[in-house]
Amino acid sequence: MIPSINNICCIGAGYVGGPTMSVIAEKCPEITVNVVDINANRIDLWNSKDLNNLPIYEPGLAKIIKNCRGKNLHFSTNVEKEIKNADMIFISVNTPTKTKGIGAGKASDLKWVEVCAREVAKYATGHTIVVEKSTLPVKTAEVIKNILENSNEKQEENNSTFDVLSNPEFLAEGSAINDLLDPDRVLIGGESNIAIMALHNVYRNWVANEKILHTNIWSSELAKLTANAFLAQRISSINSIGAICEATGADVREVARAIGTDSRIGSKFLDSGPGFGGSCFKKDILNLVYLSNYFGLREVANFWEGVVQLNSWHQHRISELIVKKLFGTITGKKISILGFSFKANTNDTRESAAITICRDLIEEGAILKIHDPKVNKYQIEDDLNLEEHSHLLSKDNFKIQRDGAWIFSEDIMDSFEEVDAVVVLTEWFEYSKLNWEIISKKMRKPGWVFDARSIISAKDVINSGLKLWRIGDGSID
Ligand code: NAD
Ligand code: UGA
DSSP: OOOOOOEEEEEOOSTTHHHHHHHHHHHOTTSEEEEEOSOHHHHHHHTOSSGGGOSSOOTTHHHHHHHHBTTTEEEESOHHHHHHHOSEEEEOOOOOBOOSSTTTTTSBOOHHHHHHHHHHHHHOOSEEEEEEOSOOOTTHHHHHHHHHHHOTTOOGGGTOEEEEEEOOOOOOTTSHHHHHHSOSOEEEEESOHHHHHHHHHHHTTTSOGGGEEEEOHHHHHHHHHHHHHHHHHHHHHHHHHHHHHHHHTOBHHHHHHHHHTSTTTOSTTOOOOSOOOSSSHHHHHHHHHHHHHHTTOHHHHHHHHHHHHHHHHHHHHHHHHHHHHTTTOOTTOEEEEEOOSSSTTOOOOTTOHHHHHHHHHHHTTOEEEEEOSSOOHHHHHHHHTSOOOGGGGSHHHHHHOOSOEEEEOSSGGGGGTTOSEEEEOSOOGGGGGOOHHHHHHHSOSSOEEEESSOOSOHHHHHHTTOEEEETTBTTOO
């Protein structure tokens, strides 16, 4: 008989665990959903009264939290208790790239997943369905099952038994709530049809039957890595074409439109930008590279590694051309940076192209004024590994500054004061509405605008007397 799920525990209250469980709680009022995390600070933020203080920014999330929190949705650090009570446990912890040891720089670090599996083995009671929500290398389910069944921490008196399912998450940050409410598909991989149907029935509360795909567990794990690899590959492909456009007088937007109308190619994910960021594309491709090498498939590994290499080259290419256009030197020059998150509508900065580009410009001696509507100054300090030089806000101090530095711009209009250039790195909507007439008057001349997202009006910028470079646009000089 297919068990009905009454109590879900999700281990990991991050960008995936938080929104995913909120949507399950909203759509399944009869299920109690407990989200647990070892990071007490993060849990406090999930429980904060002021919904503007939630640990992640995601449109539509605060409303769901308001509806469900304290009713059937709870956030706590009580991992042991919630594992004990659960009949289904989602593992939604981080799986970053290993920084040392075998596979360093490519393989996923599974230490957090392993800790979770050991905790589940220790505390679970009765029959529990364990669901891999984290993105994992193929065959991880085997490791989890092994730990669950053989861990010496397992308590005999708990009479615990387990099924392991793979249910990768395909949400994109910034549109996570919509992606969860109306997914293209839900993928469930597993060996036991009964366990698969138990999870299927949870999703059936709001997802159509035909959108819930069942596969074997290895296909499910590999499909997640493959989806991210294909998406990232499209971005590297269009960015590589953008570079050719700049060299030849073509315009990447026109090329994208022309190829996107071919229904076999499709029009999505063809926006040339400053290079893909986010916590997953690079990590998941490198994981694929590691797996390919592990199985002796060197050509396959090289093929996918090229996607990451092109992305990195592309980001440095942008920094270099900024320096070139500003007469070959930016030492002591002030540059306004618009946007630091890796894409709009999120406060996430992991692997953001802005980190690489800002580091390059600071290294060249520039003084950056960085603005982002959702990223705070401490996050930027962390990412650049450099303290904000707030003393530079005094004009006299600017003159004596020799090394590159950066200042946080609270007020966007202040960030244009006396700058030689404005660089748009994130496609926040508010940047598309800027008044270039007013901005131009504040800037030092000749002033440049570098639009790495194609979101501002080229006509307005040029009419205001500024020079413009636009990603992939060889038609303007
Ligand atoms: P995250 O870093 O935001 O969150 C992970 C959380 O797990 C952290 O808060 C951490 O404290 C917690 N954690 C780690 N070990 C724990 C333990 N033993 N017990 C309790 N809590 C623990 O990560 P994320 O962005 O939510 O990603 C999670 C997984 O989902 C990754 O595998 C990622 O590849 C995948 N994924 C992410 C996204 C995305 O948009 N961020 C989308 C799809 C899939
Ligand atoms: C991506 C995938 O889209 C999700 O399906 C997946 O679940 C997730 O990774 C994951 O596994 O973490 P996300 O990284 O949140 O989601 O955001 P995307 O919208 O995919 O954007 C990734 C990067 O590509 C961003 O830096 C974005 O600016 C860039 N991008 C995207 C472009 O440069 N051009 C485009 O046309 C699209």
